[in-house]
Amino acid sequence: MTTLPNQHPQLLWKHFTALSAIPRPSTREQAAAAYVTGVAKTRGLACRRDEAGNVWVGKPATPGLEGLAPVVLQAHLDMVPQKAKDSAHNFETDPLTLIHEGDWLHAKGTTLGADNGIGASAALAVLESTELRHGPLSALFTVEEEIGLRGAAKVGADFLPGEFLINMDADSPEELIIGCAGAMDYRLELPCRRQLVPEGWVTVAVSLGGMSGGHSGADIHRGRANGLIALVRVLAGLGLGFEWRLASFSGGDARNAIPREGNALLVTPRASVEQLKAALQAGARMLRNEYQHSDPAMELVLAEAAACTEALDPESSQRFFDFVRACPNGAFRFSDLQPGMVETSSNIGIIKLGAEGPACIQIMIRSSVDSAKEEVGAAIAALVRLAGGTGQVHGNYPGWQPSTQSRLVPLFSAACERVNGKPARIAVVHGGLECGLLKAASPGLDCISCGPLILDMHSPDER
Numbered sequence: 047m048t049t050l051p052n053q054h055p056q057l058l059w060k061h062f063t064a065l066s067a068i069p070r071p072s073t074r075e076q077a078a079a080a081y082v083t084g085v086a087k088t089r090g091l092a093c094r095r096d097e098a099g100n101v102w103v104g105k106p107a108t109p110g111l112e113g114l115a116p117v118v119l120q121a122h123l124d125m126v127p128q129k130a131k132d133s134a135h136n137f138e139t140d141p142l143t144l145i146h147e148g149d150w151l152h153a154k155g156t157t158l159g160a161d162n163g164i165g166a167s168a169a170l171a172v173l174e175s176t177e178l179r180h181g182p183l184s185a186l187f188t189v190e191e192e193i194g195l196r197g198a199a200k201v202g203a204d205f206l207p208g209e210f211l212i213n214m215d216a217d218s219p220e221e222l223i224i225g226c227a228g229a230m231d232y233r234l235e236l237p238c239r240r241q242l243v244p245e246g247w248v249t250v251a252v253s254l255g256g257m258s259g260g261h262s263g264a265d266i267h268r269g270r271a272n273g274l275i276a277l278v279r280v281l282a283g284l285g286l287g288f289e290w291r292l293a294s295f296s297g298g299d300a301r302n303a304i305p306r307e308g309n310a311l312l313v314t315p316r317a318s319v320e321q322l323k324a325a326l327q328a329g330a331r332m333l334r335n336e337y338q339h340s341d342p343a344m345e346l347v348l349a350e351a352a353a354c355t356e357a358l359d360p361e362s363s364q365r366f367f368d369f370v371r372a373c374p375n376g377a378f379r380f381s382d383l384q385p386g387m388v389e390t391s392s393n394i395g396i397i398k399l400g401a402e403g404p405a406c407i408q409i410m411i412r413s414s415v416d417s418a419k420e421e422v423g424a425a426i427a428a429l430v431r432l433a434g435g436t437g438q439v440h441g442n443y444p445g446w447q448p449s450t451q452s453r454l455v456p457l458f459s460a461a462c463e464r465v466n467g468k469p470a471r472i473a474v475v476h477g478g479l480e481c482g483l484l485k486a487a488s489p490g491l492d493c494i495s496c497g498p499l500i501l502d503m504h505s506p507d508e509r
Contacts, residue, residue, distance in 0.1 A: 050146055057171035058164075061085075065163045066153070067141040071127040072193040074138065075099060078123040078166075082187050085170055098200035101187040104207075105173050107180065114181025118208035118491075119172060120480065121165030121215060122191035122198075126300050130155040130506040131255050131307065152509040161503045162191070165214030184208060188480060191215075192302060194231060194441035198480035206488040210454050213481050216497035217264065219466060222458055223495035225474035227263065227389075227414040228445035228482065230423055231301055234430045234437030235404035236366055240356040241291070247313045249293065251351040252326060254280060254333075255307030256343035259505040262302045262393035262410055263477030267377045267386075270304055271337045271344065273297055274397050275370060277308030280329035280346075282367040288321045290314040291357035294400055295366070301395030301410040302478075303504040308397075313357045323348050356401065366405050369433045370394065373409070374422055381414065381474070388476040390418040392426070404435070412476055414445050446482035446493070448474060454492045462496075 053059040070078040082101045086093035092104040101123075107114065127137035133155035135142075143154035152158050169185040172178060186205055190196035216223045254277040258270045274297045284290065290312050297308035314322045330346035337344055358366070374392050381387040390413035399405040409426060413419035423439065430437040455472070462470035481493040502508050 057174055058167050061167035061170040071137045072124040072190050075123040075189045098197050099189040100197045102205045104184040107182045111181045116182035116208040118211045119169040119185040120213045121169050122162045122188045124192050125159035126192050126504045128157045150509045158508040160500045162215045168214050195443050195480050198483040201487050203488045211491045211493045213495035214497055216495045217500040219498055220471055221473045222470035223475055225448035226446045226479040227412045227476050229412045229478050230442040231440045232409045232426055233440050234407050234435050236433055236435040237404055238362045239359045241359045243313045243357050248316050249351040249354045250312045251349045252310045253347040256345040257306045257341045259304045259306035261504040262304055266391045267388045270340045273305040273307040274394055276333050278367055278370040283329050284325045288318040292363045293354040293357040296398050298396035301408040313354055365433050389414050392422055444482045452492050454494050458494050
C-alpha cells in the first residue's frame with residue numbers, strides 16, 4: 047500500500063494510511079475500532095466501547111486549561127465499499143491502494159474511504175498530539191453510519207461529555223454545516239412467477255455500466271443516470287418484434303449510492319439473438335445521447351451466458367419494469383430557504399431478482415422536512431400495493447435542525463476565516479449526518495460539521 051511521505055500534518059496522514067490498510071465496510075469495523083483503542087492505550091488515554099461497537103476516547107486538558115468548555119470530536123469508522131467493474135478488490139480482506147497525484151489523493155479502483163476515514167484520522171491526530179493546547183477533550187468513533195446511522199442511534203449521553211461537538215464528516219472546507227436531512231430506508235418485494243425456458247433458446251448476459259454514480263445525497267441533484275433504471279428502460283423498450291424473457295436482474299451495492307450499472311440475463315430463441323442485440327444497442331444509444339454530459343462513459347456489454355432453465359413470465363416482467371419506471375427517484379423539491387439545495391429526494395439503490403423468489407428492491411428517501419419524507423414513502427408504498435408487492439420501512443432517522451442560538455458557529459466561522467482567508471459558507475446539507483441523533487442523546491450539545499474537500503464520495507472516483 048502506498049504511504050504518504052512528507053505530508054503535513056504528518057500525524058493525520060499517518061493515521062489515514064493505517065486506516066486505509068484496514069478493511070472496514072459497514073458492520074466490519076472491529077479491526078478499525080481495535081486500531082483506535084490501540085492508539086488510546088499507547089498514549090495512556092481513557093477508552094471505552096459500548097455494546098454497539100462505538101469507541102470513546104478521552105484526553106485531559108492541557109494543564110491550566112481545565113476550565114475551558116469540553117469538546118467532543120466525532121467521526122465514523124465505516125466506509126462505503128464501491129469498486130470499478132474491472133477491480134478484483136475484496137473489501138473484506140484487502141487494504142486500499144492509495145494513489146497520490148498532484149494535489150489529489152484517491153484509491154486504485156475503489157472508494158477512498160475519506161468518508162469518513164479522514165475525519166477519524168483528524169480526531170486521532172488531535173488525541174495523539176503533544177503540541178496542541180486544548181481544554182477537556184474526547185473523541186467519539188461511531189460504527190455503521192453508512193447503513194442508517196445505526197451506531198449513533200445507540201450512543202448514550204456518557205459518550206458525549208461535552209458542551210460542543212465537532213462532527214468531521216463534511217466534504218467542503220468552505221462550508222460550515224449546521225443542519226442536514228433525515229432519511230428512511232424502504233425495502234420491498236414484488237412477486238415473480240417463472241416459466242420453463244423452451245428448448246432451443248439461449249441466454250444473453252446484458253451489462254449496462256460505466257455510469258458516474260455518486261452519493262445519493264450530495265450528488266442526487268446532478269442528473270446522473272441511475273444504472274438500474276437505465277437498464278430497465280432499455281429492456282422495457284425492446285418491443286414485441288421477437289420473443290424474449292427476463293431471467294434475472296441485479297445491480298447496486300449500497301442504498302445510499304447512485305447505482306453505476308445494471309445487469310440482466312435474457313433468454314431468446316437462437317434465431318432472434320442478433321435482433322435482440324441490435325435492439326439492446328439501439329436502446330443504449332438513446333440513453334448515451336440523453337446522458338452524454340453527465341455519464342459519458344456509459345457502455346453496454348453483451349455476451350452469451352450459461353443456459354437458464356427458467357425465466358419470468360411476461361406479466362411478472364411487465365410488473366417489474368412498470369414499478370421501476372414509475373417509482374419516485376431523484377431530486378423532487380429544492381429548499382425555499384437555501385437556493386440550490388435539495389429538500390427531498392429518493393434513490394433506488396439496490397435490486398436483486400434472481401432465479402427464484404421475489405424481486406427485492408431497496409430505496410433510500412431523504413428530506414429536511416419530515417412530512418415530505420413520509421409522503422414519498424407513502425407514495426412508494428401505494429405503488430407497491432398496486433403492484434401486488436409488500437414493503438417495510440427499515441431505519442427512519444430524523445434530520446438535524448439548525449440552531450439559532452449556537453455559540454460554536456461564530457467561533458468556528460472566525461477560525462475558518464483565519465485559515466481560508468474568507469468566511470465559511472453556512473449550509474444545511476441533503477446528506478445524512480449523525481448530529482441529529484447525538485443531540486437526541488444529549489440535547490444540550492452545540493454541534494457543527496466540517497471537513498476537507500472530498501469529491502465523488504461513494505464511487506470509485508472518490509478523491
